Amino acid sequence: MKATSIEPKIITVIGVGLIGGSLALRLRAGGLASRILGVDNQEAHASKALELGLVDAMMSLEESVACSDTIFLSIPVDSAVQILPNLLDKVDHQIVIDLGSTKSDIVAAVRHHPRRGRFVASHPMWGTEYSGPQAAVAGAFQGKSVILCDVADSDADALEWAKHLFHAIGMHITEMDAVAHDIHAAYVSHISHVTSFALANTVLAKEREDEAIFELASAGFESTVRLAKSNPDMWLPILRQNKDNVLDVLNEHITQLRRFKSCLERENWEYLRELMQDANRIRRIIQ
Amino acid sequence: MKATSIEPKIITVIGVGLIGGSLALRLRAGGLASRILGVDNQEAHASKALELGLVDAMMSLEESVACSDTIFLSIPVDSAVQILPNLLDKVDHQIVIDLGSTKSDIVAAVRHHPRRGRFVASHPMWGTEYSGPQAAVAGAFQGKSVILCDVADSDADALEWAKHLFHAIGMHITEMDAVAHDIHAAYVSHISHVTSFALANTVLAKEREDEAIFELASAGFESTVRLAKSNPDMWLPILRQNKDNVLDVLNEHITQLRRFKSCLERENWEYLRELMQDANRIRRIIQ
Numbered sequence: 270m271k272a273t274s275i276e277p278k279i280i281t282v283i284g285v286g287l288i289g290g291s292l293a294l295r296l297r298a299g300g301l302a303s304r305i306l307g308v309d310n311q312e313a314h315a316s317k318a319l320e321l322g323l324v325d326a327m328m329s330l331e332e333s334v335a336c337s338d339t340i341f342l343s344i345p346v347d348s349a350v351q352i353l354p355n356l357l358d359k360v361d362h363q364i365v366i367d368l369g370s371t372k373s374d375i376v377a378a379v380r381h382h383p384r385r386g387r388f389v390a391s392h393p394m395w396g397t398e399y400s401g402p403q404a405a406v407a408g409a410f411q412g413k414s415v416i417l418c419d420v421a422d423s424d425a426d427a428l429e430w431a432k433h434l435f436h437a438i439g440m441h442i443t444e445m446d447a448v449a450h451d452i453h454a455a456y457v458s459h460i461s462h463v464t465s466f467a468l469a470n471t472v473l474a475k476e477r478e479d480e481a482i483f484e485l486a487s488a489g490f491e492s493t494v495r496l497a498k499s500n501p502d503m504w505l506p507i508l509r510q511n512k513d514n515v516l517d518v519l520n521e522h523i524t525q526l527r528r529f530k531s532c533l534e535r536e537n538w539e540y541l542r543e544l545m546q547d548a549n550r551i552r553r554i555i556q
Numbered sequence: 557m558k559a560t561s562i563e564p565k566i567i568t569v570i571g572v573g574l575i576g577g578s579l580a581l582r583l584r585a586g587g588l589a590s591r592i593l594g595v596d597n598q599e600a601h602a603s604k605a606l607e608l609g610l611v612d613a614m615m616s617l618e619e620s621v622a623c624s625d626t627i628f629l630s631i632p633v634d635s636a637v638q639i640l641p642n643l644l645d646k647v648d649h650q651i652v653i654d655l656g657s658t659k660s661d662i663v664a665a666v667r668h669h670p671r672r673g674r675f676v677a678s679h680p681m682w683g684t685e686y687s688g689p690q691a692a693v694a695g696a697f698q699g700k701s702v703i704l705c706d707v708a709d710s711d712a713d714a715l716e717w718a719k720h721l722f723h724a725i726g727m728h729i730t731e732m733d734a735v736a737h738d739i740h741a742a743y744v745s746h747i748s749h750v751t752s753f754a755l756a757n758t759v760l761a762k763e764r765e766d767e768a769i770f771e772l773a774s775a776g777f778e779s780t781v782r783l784a785k786s787n788p789d790m791w792l793p794i795l796r797q798n799k800d801n802v803l804d805v806l807n808e809h810i811t812q813l814r815r816f817k818s819c820l821e822r823e824n825w826e827y828l829r830e831l832m833q834d835a836n837r838i839r840r841i842i843q
């Protein structure tokens with residue numbers, strides 16, 4: 270894929286927060302956009318995105334769509350499902366790419382839309398526990414995976430351009446159907462957020478001496494609990510849309526925790542060692 | 557505390573793995589040791605520590621203690637409890653500092669020892685999920701907390717020298733009794749390891765397509781599961797010694813997870829939002 274052969278385009282980012290803002294930074298740095306337009310219904314985000322130079326201008330959805338080549342949708346997944354059909358109504362040649370963490374509901378929302386082909390469903394596997402335009406990260410997405418879902422439903426040119434953009438910002442592309450995506454995402458992302466939220470509540474509920482936590486908190490604690498800082502406005506819709514898969518994984522996780530509990534209660538140290546050795550096999554997956 | 561006014565000492569590190577090896581690097585870099593002697597019953601660790609230049613020489617316990625000023629004990633907490641009384645039998649003027657993640661059993665093991673005053677019980681709140689001398693980290697401990705326990709039982713000169721060393725490698729000192737330490741450590745370190753081990757087993761048990769996990773695994777997943785790579789030889793004795801406190805926190809954690817489960821099952825989205833907002837309060841503690 271020759272990046273140099275493709276002219277930069279006018280790109281709209283709907284939702285100039287952590288994901289949209291970071292994407293805008295990468296698109297600009299990579300010379301992929303001749304102009305970046307922002308759309309955001311939060312006035313504070315809009316002005317912050319302008320102030321930080323993430324976008325060239327903030328516009329209404331209608332205005333920006335009319336003059337764009339590519340439109341990225343980076344808003345909470347419940348709003349994305351609501352907006353996408355109306356957005357495709359307004360689209361002619363433009364390409365619309367969503368970036369949400371769940372995929373089944375969004376592809377279902379436009380399955381029979383006459384402009385379905387202009388839409389590419391994606392999930393870049395990158396994020397932080399922070400939110401808003403001020404959380405945008407210059408080196409975001411680099412070296413990470415992006416999942417493209419139900420690609421056969423996208424027009425060839427739309428898919429090709431989406432792949433070009435994701436490659437150009439350093440991402441590896443994996444294709445998967447939306448249902449499989451949501452199952453996998455429950456394991457490798459959504460459950461981590463649930464356990465982090467629950468771990469934060471565990472510590473906050475039992476430990477009243479905050480000063481002591483602060484003094485003692487180790488790097489290990491920070492890494493397991495940092496996702497608990499994540500924004501509920503983003504995560505509630507994700508857990509809601511992916512409820513069944515998250516419940517499956519959560520039930521399995523509670524079962525696994527009960528095994529550790531039972532080992533401690535019965536002082537079954539040999540089995541406790543086995544459980545930890547089993548867990549060590551995760552080294553095959555994350556180095 | 558004037559580092560320059562104190563002469564470097566001959567220091568023995570018993571257990572030249574992640575913690576002992578990292579400490580040796582810091583002591584040498586800080587000009588705090590005129591000579592660093594290593595003791596390790598694992599031949600592979602001994603030769604690796606020499607090869608990496610972590611220590612000047614490997615010796616038997618008896619030899620090294622006889623010619624040292626300060627002895628650090630950085631071995632699994634069950635072995636530390638066993639060795640410490642014999643070690644204090646051999647000590648005259650020397651100072652012995654242990655670095656284990658549990659403190660009640662070790663202080664109990666030498667409570668009535670005639671040389672108890674030469675011992676300082678410490679827990680530096682630093683570590684990684686790796687182990688062995690090759691895991692030693694040059695910038696370890698910097699900016700982290702170290703807990704000193706039951707300090708009234710240590711001789712004044714021993715305590716002062718221990719504090720000097722920890723300050724000199726950039727640590728903040730907190731004093732606490734050993735029982736309180738073990739309660740706090742269950743919250744801010746031990747539970748994080750249990751949840752990480754259990755999360756790894758959850759994903760490995762349910763997800764057979766390792767390739768898919770590998771492709772999809774996000775930074776969030778990596779951070780919540782990385783502690784699952786930790787060494788069972790180190791962590792089994794910690795969980796065993798701190799069983800009652802870890803069980804308390806684990807029971808609370810399972811209760812918290814059940815709340816998330818119940819919200820999802822009953823589609824109680826308002827309460828799910830509240831649980832996440834509660835968890836967000838962890839921002840006060842970790843930035």
